[in-house]
Amino acid sequence: MEAIPATPAFGRLLDGLRDSLEELAEQTCAHIYRDVESYERITREALRSAVARNLRTALNALQHELVPRPETLDDAAQTAYERYQEGVPVEDIVRGFRISISLINERFVDLAVSLGLPAQLTVRGSRVMWGVGDAFTTRIITEYHALEVDAALRNAQRRIELVHRLLAGDVPAEAVKLGIDPGRQYAALRAELPAGAHAESVRQRLEARGSRGTHRALVVAEAGQCLGIVVTRPEIEGVPVGLGPFVSPDELPRSDRTARQALKLAQRLGRDGVQSVEDLGWRLAAVSRPDVWQAYYEQFLAPVLEQGAFGEEILATVRAWLANGHSVQRTAEALTVHVNTVRYRLRRYEDLTLAALDDADDVVAITWALELGDPSSYAL
Structure with a gap:
């Protein structure tokens, strides 16, 4: 597409938009605070800074009549990061930007009409504005999703490390914050994931069925297995599970040794479901x-x-x-x-x-x- 001709009227229009940036930023902040509840936690200074970046991006695109590619919108990535850290949902970030682009587009149209800009050029400029909105939305969603995946991976790794510490007999403060009661008995659990099994689905079932009321189990998936501690026996079919005896948290290493042996023996015998000392009986003693x-x-x-x-x-x-x-x-x-x-x-x-x-x-x-x-x- 050919750039919008640099006519005197179009130049005055761009100057008018630049002169309006501060006013538009204030107006945009007011609309966002009014319409997007999750932005209440964002300081006005932080929001003004993000809005100003958005408006400059839109103005630059309009000046060159060039909709930026999503991957070039680093300002959008920065906004996504800031709002993610503050707990704003991605759909609200998009709504906030749509408010920004809508207001600057309204101001663009008003100035175009008052300055006598040809209708064709006004439509072209408006399309650029909404193209910026689409590109910004794409980059926001992509960046936000990447941040969520990265956070989920970090959280999963922290949970895995925590489970290993618990199975080693260590009960850190982090475990207590997650609801692990040092005064309650838990059993170690080891499960082998069958070929094609969805690890997260199996993990969630074991954790949910291994909990009782407010007392929560803690189960993670790692290297083709699920492992963790449970408050009660988690009945499940189609998955071989070794369950150790219920012991105090500092005795979990002993429970885990039994869970490992029970799982190995259950696999040898072709058994699935939960297998404990009660289920395997003398066989556990025999293999020792x-x-x-x-x-x-x-x-x-x-x-x-x-x-x-x-x-x-x-x-x-x-x-x-x-x-x-x-x-x-x-x-x-x-x-x-x-x-x-x-x-x-x-x-x-x-x-x-x-x-x-x-x-x-x-x-x-x-x-x-x-x-x-x-x-x-x-x-x-």
Whole structure:
């Protein structure tokens, strides 16, 4: 677009606008204070300074009939930063600028009419004004969003650091400000995020369901996991969660060790939802004794696995026998085989392992070996 001709009338119009800047700034401040409630907290000096910047930007664009690109509007970025720090919502910042541009556009039109500026040039100038408004709005929203993202990232990092301190047994003043009660019991929590899971959604659910009344949980997402402390057991499906015992805040390191182990064991066993000492029972104790686990594996599982497909049939039968209360009849029905087939496989299991299926100690050891599998694939 060709620049608006530098006619004497247009020159006088620009001079008139420049002479009106102080008056327009006062008028704009008055309108903003009246119409935008969130600006009540902004000092008149700060607002006048921002408004003056806005008006100079508009006047410069009008003089050159050139709508600035949003990325060049550093004054808009500065305004966004100042208002963000003062807690003004982005939509109110945009409203404030729209008030500014509307008032200067009204003054432009009034001067254009009084000075006899051709209607075509008046329309072109007015379009420039609103183009400035659009560019300013774009830069404000972009800058404000970047500030929000940056603040959210900083806040998330602070929360992560705080959770790590709590799980280490340290209860800083910041934790108390967030509602963590040093006199209350909490449980450490560790959750593994499944592939494709939305980390923030899982984190929010765990935190909400792990809270009780005014006593709040604190859960963060980090490196594919959710971790934190909860006031109550947070029921959730589709996500493996390890939950430690409820302890005083200074004992949270012990709770966290149990939560880590419970999560690891839950993943090994293919369990999801919350898994605690109550849910995993003896299995948590079992994995803490790799020497005993290895001995049980070598006696009660490895010799049968060496038999290949037939060994798998034997193990499936032993598992079914255990699940059906040691009843050969119910085991046969569950596997849809003859009772003699069940008896034969159970005898072969005893022959291969030297186990006695009527011995309670051996049955415990067999259950341990069958459920937990090869210890070499489990890192403590």
